[in-house]
Amino acid sequence: LSKLPNGHNYVSAALKDANADLRITAIRAARQITAKGVLPLTVEQLNLLASDSEPQVRREVALAIRHITDDLAADIWAQLANRYDGQDRWYLEALGVSADGQWDKFFGTWLKLAGPNPTASAKGKDLVWRARTAASVPLLASLAGDKNVALKDRLRYFRAFDFNPGATEKSTALLELMKTNTDTEITKLCLRHLDPGFVKTSPLAQQNLQKLLDASYGTGEYMDLVQRFEPASEAKRLLQLALDKPMQREGRDAARQLLKQEQTPLLWATINGKDAAKAQNTLIALRGIGSKQSLDILKTVALDPKRPKAIRTEATRALGGSMDGEDLVLDLLQQGKIANDYKAVAVQGVSGAWRKNVKIQAAKYLDAAPTKTGKKLPPVSELMALTGNVANGKTVFANYCAICHQVNGEGSDFGPKLSEIGSKLGKDGQYMAIFYPSAGVSFGYEGYEVKFKDGSTTVGIVASKTETDLLLKFPGGTTQSYKMSQVVSMKKLDESLMTAGLHESMSQQELVDLIEYLSSLKRK
Structure with missing residues (x-):
């Protein structure tokens, strides 16, 4: 009816109807028949609807004035904001959508109506939290720093800083919070939400950052701080961390960070030094990185005949610790560049590859060896008729399966x-x-190939992913966090990450015992 020549009359009538759904429909119809950028309703209608008793009608009014630059739109938005009850999240989001691109004007108009203490109510707190204007920063800072409120209830205000466009205002406010607080947790939060570039220019921020680095050294928190702020002064401690924990995530992350901060000479000095243990640990820490820089170092050491055998052995083994490294190992084997004495180590280095073809191709460069039994398995129908030993099957599970699967809390949390x-x-x-793991991959356990800006590639299961952070899970239950800003691409894999051909490393009896054990695991 609104599309008829006298459609405005129908809209006007519907706006006054007792049925809230009809009033909402009328608002939407008015938007459709009004030119873009023009107020879809009269001043009288907007003022009337802004005080409508139904919040869903007022939400619709908020959406109707989105991107309307008329000063009246700001007045209406302020009225709508004042009628927010402090609980209706859909209403709050409608206000946020409505103010898009005009937060300065809309929020400023509301502040004039809000009185001397706009954050005294739950309504005001929510509006300040949702605002995207520099004008809200002082109020946001006061809420974040309110010591009378439990810290867990203030975390959302700290997070809101990340979405506020007032760069200078945010930095100033967070710095002031650090000045007036002695709580270490507050300092951590302020640093987490401060721009790294600003931190480098602020002596106070630098001082607080150093205190946190000293207190958290050797932990994941320490690495998070280093990765965010990249302090050049931490190079020697990063190297020490890589040497102390070469097989742990912190050690690998420390080596990765040294490469990122152009500290390759420091790594080379350790590798070329007289301490063989430190040289080997440096190579181990580089194993799982997979960037061009790390692979170049490992390749150079592995192929250098002048280096000690133990050092070359560690470098050769470490080469296959990443997806790109696996491909490099195959290339070097094919070109005959890996000496006979190191071929077995190179093949061992790719033994953990999820790509079965990598292991098959690498194994071709070793002397042929029989399979565990040398016998071909009978058809599944015949295997099903065999009875296994549950106790033996539990042992087989522990040896072959527990690295990726859990049973009653025992084992690694990677696969289902x-x-x-x-x-x-x-x-x-x-x-x-077991025979065909890629035939049916359980939901939530799909593998992803992730490529990073440093040229490295890794494969794992996505444990969690947000706009800013990515957490990947790997066999053995280990996890690794990354910043999405460093991710170039994520590709879902067609094949399962479960090792293909697992049964080939078992005897027939071990396989039958394993299935007998798995079949005994039933819902209680």
Whole structure:
């Protein structure tokens, strides 16, 4: 009806109807028949609807004035904001959408109506939290620094700083918070939300950062701070961390950070030094990075005939510790560049590859060896007829499967938990899952190939992903956090990350015992 020549009359009538749904429909119809950028309703209608008793109608009014630059739109928004009850999150979001691109004007108009203490109510606190204008920063800082409120209830105000466009105002406010607070947790939060570039220019921020670095050295928190602020003064401590924890995430991250901060000469000095243990630990720490820089170092050491055998052995093994490294190992083997004495180590280095073809291709460069039994397995139908030993099967599980799966809390949290697998899959399904792991990948356990700006590539399961952070999970249950700002691409893999051909490393009896054990794991 609104599209008829006298459609405005129908809209006007519907706006006064007792049915809230009709009033909402009328607002939407008015927007459709009004030119873009023009107020869709009269001043009288907008003022009337802004005080409507139904919040869903007022939400619709907020959306109707979005991107309307008329000063009246700001007045209406302020009225709508004043009628927010401090609880309706959809209403609050409608206000946020409505103010898009005009936060300065809309929020400023509301402040004039809000009185001398705009954050005294839950309504005011929410509006300040949702605002995207530099004008809200002082109020946001006062809420974040309110010692009378539990810190857990103030965290959202700290997070809101990240979405506020007032760069200078934010930095000044957060710095002031650090000055007036002695709480270490507040200092951490302020630094987390301060721009790294600003921190480098502020002596106070630098001083507080150094205190946190000293207090958290050797932990994941320390690495988070170093990765965010990249202090050049931490190079020697990063190297020490890589040497102390070469096989742990902190050590690998420390080596990665040294490369990122152009501290390659420091790594080379350690590798070329007289302390063989330090040289080996440096190479181990470089193993899982997979960037061009790290692979160049490992390759140079691995192929250098003048270096000690132990050092070359460690470098050769470390080469296969990443996806790009696996490909490099295959290339070097194909070109005959890896000496015979180091081929077995190179093949061992790629033994953890999820790509079965990598392991098969690498193994071709070793002298042929028989499989565990040398016998071909019978059809699944025949295997199902065999009875295994549950106790032996539990041992087989511990040896072959527990690195990725858990049963009743034991094992590694990587693949699907198998505590009740006997109630979910029959023996035939279990055999097929082992023989053909890529035929059916459980939801949430899909593998992803992730490429980074430093040229490295890794493969794992996405444990969590936000706009800013990525957490990947790897076999053995280990996890690694990354910043999305460093991610170039993420590609979902067609194949399962479960090792293909796992049964080939077992005897037939071990396989049968394993299935017998898995079949015994039923829902209680």
